[in-house]
Amino acid sequence: MARGLDEIVAATTRVRAAIDSVVSGRTGLAEVTVAVLLAEGHLLIEDVPGVGKTTLAKALARSIDCRVGRIQFTPDLLPSDLTGVNIFRTATHDFEFRPGPVFNNVVIGDEINRASPKTQSALLECMEEGQTTIDGTSHTLPRPFLVVATQNPVEMEGTYPLPEAQRDRFMARLTVGYPENDAELQMLDRQETADPLAHLSPVTTGDDMVRYADIVRAVYAAGPVKQYVLDLVGATRLHDGLRLGASPRASLQLLRAAKASAAMAGREHVLPDDVQTLAVPVLAHRLILSTESRLGGVTPERVIEEIVQRTPVPGGRAASAPPPAGSFARPARGR
Structure with missing residues (x-):
């Protein structure tokens, strides 16, 4: 690996x-x-x-x-x-x-x-x-x-x-x-x-x-990191300024993109920073603003930035430690 x-x-x-x-x-x-x-x-x-x-x-x-x-x-x-x-x-x-x-x-x-x-x-x-x-x-x-x-x-x-x-x-x-x-x-x-x-x-x-x-x-993603992804995506579905939040596909793609970011940094595990860096480009285009937000000049990017700022970041060893030995499965072939 x-x-x-x-x-x-x-x-x-x-x-x-x-x-x-x-x-x-x-x-x-x-x-x-x-x-x-x-x-x-x-x-x-x-x-x-x-x-x-x-x-x-x-x-x-x-x-x-x-x-x-x-x-x-x-x-x-x-x-x-x-x-x-x-x-x-x-x-x-x-x-x-x-x-x-x-x-x-x-x-x-x-x-x-x-x-x-x-x-x-x-x-x-x-x-x-x-x-x-x-x-x-x-x-x-x-x-x-x-x-x-x-x-x-x-x-x-x-x-x-x-x-x-x-x-x-x-x-x-x-x-x-x-x-x-x-x-x-x-x-x-x-x-x-x-x-x-x-x-x-x-x-x-x-x-x-x-x-x-x-x-x-x-690439390994710990449970707290996966929950962090779900917390960010789930917050878009409850946001008052949005008519449509991000889909479950968005959760999958945000985690996959975060894994790619970790690999590009030479890491075998995902950090919350990887998720935060890609939250705007992965999530913003999936959102539909409410009429009030649109008239108020709010952008989807601004909504995601606000959600990232207020969503608690997982801390402790469980969220940032490398994976346990033998946790990497052989990657599946195909799409």
Whole structure:
């Protein structure tokens, strides 16, 4: 286990450095992005146009030696354009399956909220079950399988807001934000004569990421840490400023993301700090504010920060001690 963690630390450090070399000046973006990759989740990147959402997604994809597919979402895109289609061959009098772009390891969905809800929903089965069903036949998607979707704010013209069920499939949501003045100046200097993405080379492989993901699943989480996760998620369901709190899926994904964070730090066990660091990106996009909160300028991020501040942190040896000897089970294969 220790050797595997050493490999994870080294590999994720290289991936984060590769991302930071392209999207600099945005603290924490690379860490959350790589944590989602290790936890076998999916990532939603949301912000106004031109701040580097697609660049971040491409930087992640290029840092891993695996198959990459890109989908430009438009209002006329059909579900079969994503998943694939059966084509009848007259020569053989049989149907031949033509896989769509979802049959890649990293799928970049650019401006996902510009497609119709029917097309958006085609990703639901892919993201949750690692398979897609076409004409009654299920096709397994490859591992690793990561959807990195970008979207503009829903009030922008010509967009369709993602339904709650679709947003809940994303493990985390990131807001890129505008860079600081110094970082933006560095960007102008760096991209004046060349595109940094063009010089980005893979620093790990897809097969290695599958192996690392299996190790991450075996990272130990003590009972008090699991209860802390439930306390945070449960508080969203009782909050007066929310119309809809986080789902049980959110509990599972927050714990998995926290395990990935612990592994990236070289630890065999999860700390409450891992949970706190990822609470906002993992939980905020799942919440629906009440009308009063919306009119009062409250944001989901602010609600999560408030919940984290007021929820007691588990203390003592039980919450932070390494796992007892022999507590690591062999990680299960598959999704």
